[in-house]
Amino acid sequence: MGFVRQALNCFVDLVALSRTLVANGLRFLALCTKSRPALAAEILFLRKQLAFYQERKTVPRRFDNASRYLLVLLARWFDWRGALVNVKPKTLIAWHRTGFRLFWRWKCRRGRPRIPAELRTLIRQMAQDNISWGEQRIANELLLKLGIQISPRTVRKYMPKHPPGRRHSDQRWLTFLHNHGEAIVACDFLTVVTAPFQWLYVFVIMDLGTRKLLHIHVTDHPTANWTLQQLREAIPSDHLYQYLLHDRDNIFSADLDASMKRFGLRVLKTPYRSPMANSICERVIGSLRRECLDFLIPLTKAHLLRVVQEWSTYYNTARPHMSLGPGIPGPPDALPVTIREHRHQLPTKLVVSARPFLGGLHHDYWLEPVSA
DSSP states (O other), rough: OOOHHHHHHHHHHHHHHHHHHHHHHHHHHHHHSSSSHHHHHHHHHHHHHHHOOOOOHHHOOOHHHHHHHHHHHHHHHSOGGGOSSSOOOOHHHHHHHHHHHHHHHHHOOOOOOOOOOHHHHHHHHHHHOOTTTOOHHHHHHHHHHOOOOHHHHHHHHHSOOOTTTTTTTTOOOOHHHHHHHGGGEEEEEEEEOOOOOOOEEEEEEEHHHHHHEEEEEEEEEEEEHHHHHHHHHHOTOOOOOOOOOOOOOTTHHHHHHHHHHTTTEEEEEOOOOOOGHHHHHHHHHHHHHHHTTTGGOSSSSSHHHHHHHHHHHHHTOOOOOOSSSSSSSSTTOOOOOOOOTTTTTTTSEEEEEEEEGGTEEEEEEEEOOOOO
16 A cells, blocks of 8 residues: 555656646747847846845745756756855755766666566575575576576575674574484473462473473472482483583582483583573473463472473373474374365364363364264
């Protein structure tokens, strides 16, 4: 809607400019038919009136675009410095420069036509999906595999601009986590206040590759030995993990990191005050709060443990995750279900069943045959 209004305003201005120029052109042709003495007398007559107008100190009305263009054209026929009254000389010169720029923009508007929109979209997508590719590599890829001949300079023109301070070939931290997620185990603590105002600590351990919660437990006094024991219970002896990601809390002591190193895991510590370095685990903790802990008040430690373990079961086996495509970390054998031909119709011989979690706060749905 804004584009249509802008185009309509430009059209109206163009019509007004053309009408003014035509009217003044006809007036100029009429003046050319007059004799020189009559024309000089008329000019002197107009200048006298303009002098009285200037003496009264009356603020003149602002010039429109048509008047500015006309004054610039008329200034080419005589010495305008003595006749200019309403504006300063530098203003008239600025009008002339603006018109010159518009003229050259119009003259240079023609050139090679833009490449098709789908090809521009393809170039941006290839640059985003392959962070180490430059314009020459993308041009070669298009030429050899798709049969599209395009200049590398043209490819560079349509490539997305990378943020300042970061090279185009650098990958984001989130990209690094996606590339190495299957080999990383992340863990973190969150605090919960019970009904009698007791502070409890929930320890979460997860697999970054599958988003599966490997272990979740509750304690009222976390220590390094307790944390080490939870890690031993969560990670099997025949594991294929290579890294353990955690923050720089004092609970993760040097002895704990040394034990994990002997267990076959290299410890990765996040920078100070950088929760985004462990963003996926922080996201899980946020989901635990929003989907579970914000809707209840734990009474005791045992009550909180039962609640978070039930939510962990729901999280691993029934909750869809957008980051997985969508998908479920530990889906049952019947999932995912094949998309049906009529996507908006329920099957006739199957019925939708539901199982509540957390007292009906969440439900798990599935299809089963209709009972006879």
